[in-house]
Amino acid sequence: MTDSKQILVTGGAGYIGSHTCVALLEVGYQVVIYDNLSNSHEEVIHRIKKITGKNLTFVKGDIRDKDALKECLANYPCDAVIHFAGLKAVGESVEQPLKYFDNNLVGSLRLLEAMQESNIKTIVFSSSATVYGNPVYLPFDEKHPLAPTNPYGQTKLYIEEILKDIFKSASDWQICILRYFNPVGAHESGLIGEDPQGVPNNLMPFIAQVAVGKRDTLNIWGRDYDTIDGTGVRDYIHVTDLAEGHIRALEYLKDSSKLLVANLGTGKGSSVLQVLNAFEQAVKTTIPHAFKNRRPGDVAEAYANTFIANSLLKWKAKKDLNSMCRDHWHWQQKNPNGYNPK
Numbered sequence: 001m002t003d004s005k006q007i008l009v010t011g012g013a014g015y016i017g018s019h020t021c022v023a024l025l026e027v028g029y030q031v032v033i034y035d036n037l038s039n040s041h042e043e044v045i046h047r048i049k050k051i052t053g054k055n056l057t058f059v060k061g062d063i064r065d066k067d068a069l070k071e072c073l074a075n076y077p078c079d080a081v082i083h084f085a086g087l088k089a090v091g092e093s094v095e096q097p098l099k100y101f102d103n104n105l106v107g108s109l110r111l112l113e114a115m116q117e118s119n120i121k122t123i124v125f126s127s128s129a130t131v132y133g134n135p136v137y138l139p140f141d142e143k144h145p146l147a148p149t150n151p152y153g154q155t156k157l158y159i160e161e162i163l164k165d166i167f168k169s170a171s172d173w174q175i176c177i178l179r180y181f182n183p184v185g186a187h188e189s190g191l192i193g194e195d196p197q198g199v200p201n202n203l204m205p206f207i208a209q210v211a212v213g214k215r216d217t218l219n220i221w222g223r224d225y226d227t228i229d230g231t232g233v234r235d236y237i238h239v240t241d242l243a244e245g246h247i248r249a250l251e252y253l254k255d256s257s258k259l260l261v262a263n264l265g266t267g268k269g270s271s272v273l274q275v276l277n278a279f280e281q282a283v284k285t286t287i288p289h290a291f292k293n294r295r296p297g298d299v300a301e302a303y304a305n306t307f308i309a310n311s312l313l314k315w316k317a318k319k320d321l322n323s324m325c326r327d328h329w330h331w332q333q334k335n336p337n338g339y340n341p342k
Ligand SMILES: NC(=O)c1ccc[n+]([C@@H]2O[C@H](COP(=O)([O-])OP(=O)(O)OC[C@H]3O[C@@H](n4cnc5c(N)ncnc54)[C@H](O)[C@@H]3O)[C@@H](O)[C@H]2O)c1
Pocket: 010, 011, 012, 013, 014, 015, 016, 017, 034, 035, 036, 037, 038, 039, 040, 061, 062, 063, 064, 083, 084, 085, 086, 087, 088, 103, 107, 126, 127, 128, 129, 180, 181, 182, 183
């Protein structure tokens, strides 16, 4: 279905990137992963090849190194870039904002310069629902005011603004900004999945580590929100559905110049207790948990309006919470220490 186009995937060894590389290879794209492995393992490359039975190119490099990027693009000419590379820990970004502005913002600038100088003008960018900040209304649609509440979200918003300005200045670019909600789950093979370093920041990897015995208890922050059961509600999306969204974005961009911003979520919120219950069903045992006070900065509910992705990208999330939990657990069970064999 593709004409063997080659795609540069920055951050392609990471969680979402690796699943997207599988999806790209499976529909016939060629893939060049460019990743500095700051939050991933080279083992991922072997696993992607094992799942797909296809070859790919891996270049170890930093997106802040424009010369290395240009050399990579000269050696492996690409038609488009999917840009995942970035740091993503909200809490760390509050403590070390400069690290985030340097890595995510400066890195993206260098990448865009390298693209321009290599005459590549098609990019799919990993943005985040964190650009919306606190909900003024729900579901979040793409016109919702943008007011990130932490430096991580700020980096995403600035990069979005840069992309919009590039499009204004040179409308031969083809740009798709994807705002992800809460990616979870893993490839059904159990060969690739999320491998958080240290204490997981997100709910499902945390539950999975409690279930596998790496952590004692899940702390549930707040049970007095105005939600279905008092716990916080988020829009969880299976990572393979998310990966598919990137294929649709490339297809959408291929014919003409355009700039599109689209939410990728299911449009449906699930509470912490609903996720916990679904995970317990997948594991077939109870998972120790304790209720704690609300955390400052957390909102009661957040979920997406997915009309733009549904109608323009012709994309819809297919997998439900049970599949997300089953696949996440399968990955966790097969890889209790992630990609680290010890
Ligand atoms: N996972 C989420 O919950 C989520 C939600 C919304 C948006 N996003 C965004 O999606 C993208 C991918 O997220 P993920 O969950 O796969 O994260 P990840 O950490 O698993 O993957 C990011 C990859 O980028 C690489 N990387 C980081 N800085 C780099 C640099 N300077 N040069 C080269 N490579 C670099 C890392 O080594 C890693 O392999 C990120 O931009 C993230 O901000 C993630």
